[in-house]
Amino acid sequence: MKTIAKQPEVKNFIDGKFVPITIGSNEHASMDVMNPIDGSIITTLPLSTYDDVDKAVKAAEKAFESWSSKTLKERVQIFFRYRTLLEENMDELTKLVQLENGKTYGEAKAEVEKSMELCEFAVSLPQIVVNEVQEVSKGVECRIERKPLGVVASITPFNFPNMVPHWTMPNALVLGNTMVMKPSEIVPLSTMRMAELLKEAGLPDGVFNLVNGGKEVVEAICDHPNIKAVSFVGSTKVAKIVYKRASSTLKRCVALGGAKNHLLVFPDANPDMTASNVVASMTGCAGQRCMAASVMVGVDKVQHIIDKMVEEAKKIIPGENLGAVISAEAKKRIENYIAEAETNGAKILLDGRNITVPGKEGGFYVGPTIIDHVTIDMSVAREEIFGPVISIIRAKNIDEAIEIENGSNYGNAAAVFTQSGGLAKEVMERASAGMIGVNIGVPVPREPFSFGGWNESKFGVGDITGRSSIEFWTQNKKTTTKWNPEAQTNWMS
Numbered sequence: 001m002k003t004i005a006k007q008p009e010v011k012n013f014i015d016g017k018f019v020p021i022t023i024g025s026n027e028h029a030s031m032d033v034m035n036p037i038d039g040s041i042i043t044t045l046p047l048s049t050y051d052d053v054d055k056a057v058k059a060a061e062k063a064f065e066s067w068s069s070k071t072l073k074e075r076v077q078i079f080f081r082y083r084t085l086l087e088e089n090m091d092e093l094t095k096l097v098q099l100e101n102g103k104t105y106g107e108a109k110a111e112v113e114k115s116m117e118l119c120e121f122a123v124s125l126p127q128i129v130v131n132e133v134q135e136v137s138k139g140v141e142c143r144i145e146r147k148p149l150g151v152v153a154s155i156t157p158f159n160f161p162n163m164v165p166h167w168t169m170p171n172a173l174v175l176g177n178t179m180v181m182k183p184s185e186i187v188p189l190s191t192m193r194m195a196e197l198l199k200e201a202g203l204p205d206g207v208f209n210l211v212n213g214g215k216e217v218v219e220a221i222c223d224h225p226n227i228k229a230v231s232f233v234g235s236t237k238v239a240k241i242v243y244k245r246a247s248s249t250l251k252r253c254v255a256l257g258g259a260k261n262h263l264l265v266f267p268d269a270n271p272d273m274t275a276s277n278v279v280a281s282m283t284g285c286a287g288q289r290c291m292a293a294s295v296m297v298g299v300d301k302v303q304h305i306i307d308k309m310v311e312e313a314k315k316i317i318p319g320e321n322l323g324a325v326i327s328a329e330a331k332k333r334i335e336n337y338i339a340e341a342e343t344n345g346a347k348i349l350l351d352g353r354n355i356t357v358p359g360k361e362g363g364f365y366v367g368p369t370i371i372d373h374v375t376i377d378m379s380v381a382r383e384e385i386f387g388p389v390i391s392i393i394r395a396k397n398i399d400e401a402i403e404i405e406n407g408s409n410y411g412n413a414a415a416v417f418t419q420s421g422g423l424a425k426e427v428m429e430r431a432s433a434g435m436i437g438v439n440i441g442v443p444v445p446r447e448p449f450s451f452g453g454w455n456e457s458k459f460g461v462g463d464i465t466g467r468s469s470i471e472f473w474t475q476n477k478k479t480t481t482k483w484n485p486e487a488q489t490n491w492m493s
């Protein structure tokens with residue numbers, strides 16, 4: 001494999017500076033960061049240890065006093081400037097996401113645009129977080145104020161290198177916390193650039209810190225006694241580990257996990273709109289989205305819609321309007337799922353296995369894949385595939401369709417395609433998922449609506465973005481005051 005030193009070696013960002021990892025037991029431990037589009041190595045990443053996390057926590061603790069004592073209105077000024085920097089550097093940030101993640105230019109750009117929207121919500125927090133005060137008895141006042149927690153942590157996955165870090169960072173910092181972030185070791189470059197731009201926007205040193213690495217860093221974050229809260233986004237397997245470990249050291253934790261999203265398609269659905277929505281949902285970001293369509297439940301006679309979906313999916317060309325999957329292992333895993341379904345009797349209507357893109361032969365591509373006549377016992381019906389693959393399960397009626405959806409361990413999103421308000425309403429009510437789409441294949445709530453699933457797609461209370469995140473990143477201080485000595489003495493005194 002060719003090594004292209006396109007990027008400098010990955011470093012940690014602690015106390016406003018890029019620093020190498022601590023020389024210790026992990027002195028020689030590093031891993032390659034790959035470009036999924038052509039399989040080349042773009043840089044190496046050191047695997048940090050507990051000592052590196054500890055340094056970052058110390059820097060964040062030092063910065064907390066002065067950062068948290070600024071007013072909300074002062075803190076948002078930095079994020080007005082930072083949002084502008086995202087816009088000014090859009091092309092570069094987009095290409096960085098593409099380089100490390102392999103998605104298309106349009107998909108990568110949409111990520112950065114969403115990050116800007118997340119910053120817009122954060123700068124609106126002074127309008128939303130207004131303290132409560134009331135004179136509860138003559139001369140006596142009760143007041144509730146939202147206070148930051150202290151040093152908080154954010155652990156992120158590979159599939160949205162720019163956007164997911166912005167789910168947590170702007171709100172947590174604007175609300176007065178300081179942060180240690182651990183990005184996915186597979187995509188460290190976007191967050192390094194984010195750290196630089198935050199500094200350029202005027203963020204004081206130590207308020208935002210980055211520690212690169214893998215499992216050891218996550219464990220150190222969960223265990224560190226001076227971290228108050230942990231937010232995690234990634235697979236369900238790791239979300240469970242992180243939720244249990246962070247809670248066992250008495251931290252507050254919200255951990256978002258994987259997904260297996262069901263789209264219920266009824267015969268009266270608009271065929272063109274449904275086919276293009278379902279295909280866009282299953283193939284966007286090469287299916288590596290926690291909001292991607294993974295199972296289509298075709299209710300009754302929907303063959304005409306399936307035929308259109310196959311037609312639509314044939315227009316999705318790897319290397320043109322379909323990006324790469326993240327790694328050679330991911331490609332193999334996805335292709336194994338398709339093979340297993342075929343062996344177990346499912347019908348492959350469109351097969352994305354064994355794809356190579358001319359000129360990018362080393363790239364990790366899987367073409368759009370549609371598997372029909374899947375049964376609920378098959379792994380493609382139950383497990384997260386995380387590739388551009390949809391499994392079609394046939395159902396006789398709405399009750400059967402809902403039973404299939406409700407049977408999933410996950411519950412991130414579900415969608416219904418129909419022209420009947422009654423049917424749509426019933427699915428909205430009965431689907432066991434946190435985010436519901438009606439004639440929308442990727443029902444991501446936009447700010448200020450919050451993002452978060454149900455069941456094994458999320459552990460912890462509240463959602464990760466929007467108003468819900470205000471609760472997570474703050475604690476209430478309740479103060480009762482009496483200024484008037486003549487105030488009547490009563491049971492409160």
Ligand code: NAD
Binds near residue numbers: 182
């Ligand atoms: P992952 O769980 O493998 O990794 C996420 C983070 O956990 C990374 O920073 C990684 O270093 C760390 N990690 C990995 N293994 C660990 C271990 N054993 N112990 C401690 N830490 C560990 O997830 P991924 O492959 O990077 O991302 C894809 C997954 O994330 C998919 O399942 C996808 O559905 C999910 N995801 C969910 C949401 C959501 O909102 N629910 C959003 C984006 C991605």
